[in-house]
Amino acid sequence: MQNIFVTVAKFQYSAEAEIIKGRLESDGIQVFLKDNITIDTDPLVSQAIGGIKLNVLAEDEAKARDILQSISAYTLDDNGNAITCSNCGSSNVSLYSTINSFKSFIHFLLGILSGTLPFSARYEYKCDNCKTTLSVKN
Structure with a gap:
């Protein structure tokens, strides 16, 4: 076979x-x-x-x-608690890397120009159902 x-x-x-x-x-x-x-x-x-x-x-x-x-059915915060969307209540939340500031954009460009990975990465949680960006604080 x-x-x-x-x-x-x-x-x-x-x-x-x-x-x-x-x-x-x-x-x-x-x-x-x-x-x-x-x-x-x-x-x-x-x-x-x-x-x-x-x-x-x-x-x-x-x-x-x-x-x-x-x-991948759930996303946990640093304390091990499930993250839920504050807008729709869904637990279908994912972590994404993003360029959300001038500093992260400059680091991204430096990484591209030098042929290395970016020096700094920013992450955010986003609900996969309603696309709401979530604020998760430690």
């Missing part, structure tokens, strides 16, 4: 992909990462080649997707 792999997730950086790979392998799912060495060599090409592809055997696809859904 021929082993056919299917892509179940894509990641911008290999660290994220390796963590999820370890989680799936601990449940007995065979995982293959594609393009991780290319992106580790030059992280700036991640968007151009579509990120790191996490592939599993076709027969394990449903189980892998269930595990991925359970991982």
Whole structure:
């Protein structure tokens, strides 16, 4: 029988992909990462080649997707509490990196010009249902 792999997730950086790979392998799912060495060599090409592809055997696809859904089903704050949207009450909240200030824009430009990753990154939580940006304070 021929082993056919299917892509179940894509990641911008290999660290994220390796963590999820370890989680799936601990449940007995065979995982293959594609393009991780290319992106580790030059992280700036991640968007151009579509990120790191996490592939599993076709027969394990449903189980892998269930595990991925359970991982990303919620977002927690620094204290381990679930974050909910203040506008619609949804717990479907995700963390995004953003350029929301002049300082982060300058750091982004310096990173592009010097061929390195940005020195400073800003993150914000955003509700995936109503697109409200959330303020989460420690």
